[in-house]
Amino acid sequence: MLVQRECMDSITFKSDTVLSDVHMYTPNIRHLMVRLNAVGQPEHTMDTTLEDVGKQVWRGAFLLADYIWNNSYLFRDCTVLELGAGTGMTSIVMATVAKTIYCTDVGEDLLNMCERNIIVNKHIYEAAGSEIKVRELDWLRDDLCTDTKNPYCWSEEEIAHMYDHTDVLLAADVFYDDDLTDAFFQTIYRILSNLKNPSTIYLSVEKRLNFTLRKMDVTCDAYDHFRLCLADLENICDGRTKFIVEPIKSSFPQFLSYERVEQLELWKIIAEPFKSNAQQ
Ligand SMILES: C[S@@+](CC[C@H](N)C(=O)[O-])C[C@H]1O[C@@H](n2cnc3c(N)ncnc32)[C@H](O)[C@@H]1O
Known part of the structure; x- marks a missing residue:
């Protein structure tokens, strides 16, 4: 639990971004911030603006x-x-x-x-x-x-x-x-x-x-x-x-x-x- 919190603490979220709670307890959270597909496009992102909440x-x-x-x-x-x-x-x-x-x-x-x-x-x-x-x-x-x-x-x-x-x-x-x-x-x-x-x-x-x-x-x-x-x-x-x-x-x-x-x-x-x- 402590390790996970440290992971979270090392990430800065801007005030206009939102984060799905699904990611809160995810180990190695930084690696999941943006997962790129073969052509370098994100298929799922970790934090988004409210407008883009569907990408989480x-x-x-x-x-x-x-x-x-x-x-x-x-x-x-x-x-x-x-x-x-x-x-x-x-x-x-x-x-x-x-x-x-x-x-x-x-x-x-x-x-x-x-x-x-x-x-x-x-x-x-x-x-x-x-x-x-x-x-x-x-x-x-x-x-x-x-x-x-x-x-x-x-x-x-x-x-x-x-x-x-x-x-x-x-x-x-x-x-x-x-x-x-x-x-x-x-x-x-x-x-x-x-x-x-x-x-x-x-x-x-x-x-x-x-x-x-x-x-x-x-x-x-x-x-x-x-x-x-x-x-x-x-x-x-x-x-x-x-x-x-x-x-x-x-x-x-x-x-x-x-x-x-x-x-x-x-x-x-x-x-x-x-x-x-x-x-x-
Ligand atoms: C919080 S996300 C939930 C996404 C997904 N259902 C899930 O649970 O992971 C809200 C979803 O509502 C969609 N949405 C927001 N406004 C909409 C609109 N006017 N018409 C259709 N979908 C909309 C967003 O694009 C987004 O995908």
Whole structure:
């Protein structure tokens, strides 16, 4: 533990960079600061600006990956849409069981890195005969990008396939900014309203507690906002979709190496067609 702390102490983080807690207990931390691929491009970095947080792997991605491995029967042959996929790690694990995975995030640079990770890790999932498609899905836009100048654009066939077949949605550690959280929930509501089949959404979140002078208490505003959005979703009465929100106990076995702190949570949202009294 002392050695690890010494490692951390020898690194200077700028005030505008963020560090995934996954790396906190990593030996030889300096060597992992930037891992370069064969052509000298980073595939995963140790600290990034907030804008580039997707280039690190976050603990929530490992928790979700562990859940998938422990409950593979839930995902067999499914069509899955991952939002805010970052490095693509959770989509790669999902591809060991599901059939088609739309692995999405925003920004060409990040999506290039994600695509490279999916290619170099193909051996992990290729026996399953599944397919991962890296596509741009920006929560701040109302539509899916179909501009063919963007290498990660959607074809009309893919959009139709995604809406006709998706039955699982995933997002790991994407709740750290209230405006983005609002945009995320608006996006999943819009997507769910267009899906042909009932679906289940799995979300991991980490409650990062901080003492604030403003509140004179230890709180996590971003987590509180996430819980409000969950409650709002459950209270939607649009006459079409019923949302059932449930926490998932994190007591399932851990295969991957990370600290499963109690602030790390997994949530499930079941979206099913609303049945009126006459239909029941
Ligand atoms: C903390 S990272 C989590 C990455 C990955 N899921 C993980 O857990 O390792 C948050 C992710 O949300 C993505 N994101 C942020 N704003 C977004 C937006 N407007 N549309 C889509 N993705 C966005 C980031 O690019 C980043 O990949």
